[in-house]
Amino acid sequence: xxxxxxxxxxxxxxxxIETHERLDKxxxxxxxxxxxxxxxxxxxxxxxxxxxPQDTRDELKxxxxxxxxxxxxxxxxxxxxxxxxx
Numbered sequence: 001x002x003x004x005x006x007x008x009x010x011x012x013x014x015x016x017i018e019t020h021e022r023l024d025k026x027x028x029x030x031x032x033x034x035x036x037x038x039x040x041x042x043x044x045x046x047x048x049x050x051x052x053p054q055d056t057r058d059e060l061k062x063x064x065x066x067x068x069x070x071x072x073x074x075x076x077x078x079x080x081x082x083x084x085x086x
Contacts, residue, residue, distance in 0.1 A: 019074070048081065056080050 004011070015023070027044045031037055049057065060073055 048077065051084065052077065052080050 023041065023044060026048070027039060027041065030044055030047060031039050052060075056076075060076060
């Protein structure tokens with residue numbers, strides 16, 4: 001795996017179609033809640049990340065710095081989110 005450049009402002013990510021569709025549905029829901037039709041996927045993902053407890057965020061940050069697969073990190077995010085909804 002290549003070492004990512006640190007001086008970039010954006011990065012491209014690849015999502016499975018199913019994940020993208022789910023994220024798009026959440027985006028629409030969030031747009032209705034916030035009454036803002038100009039939300040980006042970046043805004044949506046940040047909203048989801050803000051719901052995660054700080055200790056879990058620290059764990060995910062550690063995984064990312066170890067080169068952990070982003071798919072695995074997203075699975076953990078979803079798991080935490082589902083647990084919090086219960």
